[in-house]
Amino acid sequence: MTVVVNWNFERRGPNSRQAATMMDRIATERPDVVCLTEAHEGSTTVLGGHEIAARGATWSFNRRESERLVVLWSSQPWRDVDVAGNDGTATGGYISGVADTTNGPIRVVGICAPHHAASQVGVAEKARMWSEQIAFWDGLATLLSARDRRTPTIMLGDFNQYVPRIWGSKAAHAALVSALGDLRVATDGPICEIDEPTIDHVVHSADLAPQVLHGLSRFDDDGRALSDHFGVVMRLTPTG
Numbered sequence: 457m458t459v460v461v462n463w464n465f466e467r468r469g470p471n472s473r474q475a476a477t478m479m480d481r482i483a484t485e486r487p488d489v490v491c492l493t494e495a496h497e498g499s500t501t502v503l504g505g506h507e508i509a510a511r512g513a514t515w516s517f518n519r520r521e522s523e524r525l526v527v528l529w530s531s532q533p534w535r536d537v538d539v540a541g542n543d544g545t546a547t548g549g550y551i552s553g554v555a556d557t558t559n560g561p562i563r564v565v566g567i568c569a570p571h572h573a574a575s576q577v578g579v580a581e582k583a584r585m586w587s588e589q590i591a592f593w594d595g596l597a598t599l600l601s602a603r604d605r606r607t608p609t610i611m612l613g614d615f616n617q618y619v620p621r622i623w624g625s626k627a628a629h630a631a632l633v634s635a636l637g638d639l640r641v642a643t644d645g646p647i648c649e650i651d652e653p654t655i656d657h658v659v660h661s662a663d664l665a666p667q668v669l670h671g672l673s674r675f676d677d678d679g680r681a682l683s684d685h686f687g688v689v690m691r692l693t694p695t696g
Contacts, residue, residue, distance in 0.1 A: 457559070457667065457691050457693050458488045458489065458557040458558055458559045458562065458610075458664075458691070458692045458693070459485055459486060459487045459488050459489075459689070459690070459691050460487060460488065460490070460491070460564075460610060460612060460689070460690050460691075460692070461482050461485055461487045461489075461490045461491070461672075461687060461688070461689050461690075462490075462491045462493075462613065462656050462658055462687065462688045462689075462690075463482065463491075463492055463493075463656065463672065463683070463685065463686075463687035463688070464492075464493045464494050464614050464656055464683060464684070464685035465478065465492050465493070465494055465495040465496075465499065465683060466494055466683040466684055466685065467494050467495075467496075467520075468495070468496075468682075468683065469496055469520075470495075470496050470498050470499045470501065474676075474681075474683065475495075475496075475499060477676050477682055478672075478682050478683065478687065479499070479500070479502050479503070481672050481687065482503070482687065483502065483503060485672075485689050487503075487529075487531075487689075488530065488531055488532075488555070488557045488558065489528070489529065489530050489531075489555060489557065489562075489564055489610070490503070490527075490528070490529040490530075491527070491528055491529075491564075491566045491612045491613050492526075492527040492529075493525060493526055493527075493549065493566075493567075493568040493613050493614040493656070494523070494525060494568065494614070495523075495524060495527045496520070496522045496523055496524060496527075497509050497522045497523075497524050497527065498522065499527055500527060500529040503529060503531075504531075505529055505530055505531045505532070506529065506530050506531075506532065506533050506534055507527060507528070507529045508527075508528050508534050508537055508539075508551060508553055509527045509528070509551065510524060510525060510526045510539050510549050510550060510551035510566070511523075511524055511525065511549075512524065512525030512526060512548055512549030512550070512568060513525065513546065513547055513548055513549065513574070513576050514576060514577045514578070515571075515575065515576065515577065517577055519577075524549070525548065525549025525568040526550065526551050526567060526568050526613060528551055528564060528566040530553075530555035530556075530557075530564070531555075532555055532557070533556075534553040534554065534555055535553065535554050536553060536554045536563075537551070537552070537553040538551070538552040538553070538599075539551050541595065541599060542595045542598060542599065543591075543595060544591050544592055544593075544594045544595015544596065544598065545567075545592055545595040545596055545599065546595070547570050547574070547576070547588040547589075547591045547592045547595070548567065548568050548569050548570045548574075548588070548589070548592040549566075549567060549568030549613070550565075550566070550567050550568075550596070550599075551565075552564065552565045552566070552599075554607065559608070559692070559693065559694050560608075560694075561607055561608075562607065562608045562609070562664075563603060563604070563607045563608065564609075564610050564611075564612075565599075565600070565609065565610070565611035565612075565613075566611075566612060566613050567592075567596065567611065567612075567613035567614070567615070568613050568614045568616075569592050569593070569613075569614060569615050569616045569617070569632075570588035570589045570592055570616065571589070571616050572585055572586050572589065572624060572625065572628070573585055574588040574589065575588065576588070585625070586624070586625040586627065586628045589616060589617075589625075589628050589631075590625075590628050590631045593628070593631035593632050593634070593635040594631060594635070597631075597634055597635035597637070600635060600636070600639065601637060605661070608660070608661050608663045608694070609639065609660065609661040609664075610658065610659070610660050610661075610664065610692070611636075611639060611658075611659045611660075612656075612657065612658045612659070612688075612690075613656070613657075614655060614656050614685070615632065615655055615656070615657045616655055617629060617632055617655055618653045618654070619641050619643070619644045619653075619657060620644060620645075622653065636659055638661070638662065639659040639660060639661060640659060640660055640661075640662065641657060641658075641659050642657075642658045642659065642666040642669060642690055642692075643656070643657040643658050643669065643688055643690070647669065647670070647671040647686070647688060648669055648670045648671065649671045649673075650670075650671035650673070650686050652671075652686070654671070654685075654686070654688055655685075656685055656686075656687075656688050657688075658688060658690045662695065663694060663695050663696065664692045664693070664694060664695065665692060665693055665695045666690055666691070666692055667691045667692065667693055668689075668690070669688070669689070669690050669691075670689050671686045671687060671688055671689070672686055672687030672688070672689060673686060673687075674686040674687075
């Protein structure tokens with residue numbers, strides 16, 4: 457069984473109380489793969505293992521040098537890593553690599569899709585609402601359609617959309633669905649133990665099957681907020 461954890465750290469630094477608590481909770485799950493979005497390089501140091509990260513697009517003037525839109529961690533070394541993506545994925549955060557797991561090698565794609573009002577710093581003309589996200593999904597569609605289907609695939613991160621759609625641009629949601637192609641969404645609807653839908657999704661190829669899905673609270677034991685997002689934990693097994 458492969459255990460994956462997905463959580464948006466809301467730019468919390470690795471030395472912050474919130475990040476330390478979230479990492480403790482992640483470690484308790486004994487994951488094979490972790491995806492953190494809006495985190496910092498080195499956030500997964502406490503887990504040991506191997507971290508890769510993508511700086512991604514800049515949407516804020518006060519961004520710190522160590523901030524990364526996507527951080528991927530694996531207990532085993534990464535290979536065949538792609539950080540470049542394409543012009544479409546450059547509007548957000550994207551990184552991909554192959555990791556060995558208890559189920560064999562798996563292609564892991566980590567993403568942070570632009571939010572609905574995203575507009576990149578340093579670009580003269582402000583982007584139209586949802587336009588950066590639509591461009592991101594269009595670019596991702598090209599990459600996913602060309603993937604090697606002999607290797608099982610997991611994609612996870614901050615999609616900045618609910619599945620099924622609750623609000624927002626119909627065009628952006630159609631672009632998301634088109635980009636996923638034959639990948640299956642395991643995080644649609646309310647998440648167990650949280651009873652809320654998420655925008656932080658896990659999707660997978662048909663050769664993997666989700667067995668257990670639950671959330672990690674966005675609050676600490678004293679009721680203080682850790683992040684605006686709750687974490688998602690998924691356990692998958694091969695269908696074969």
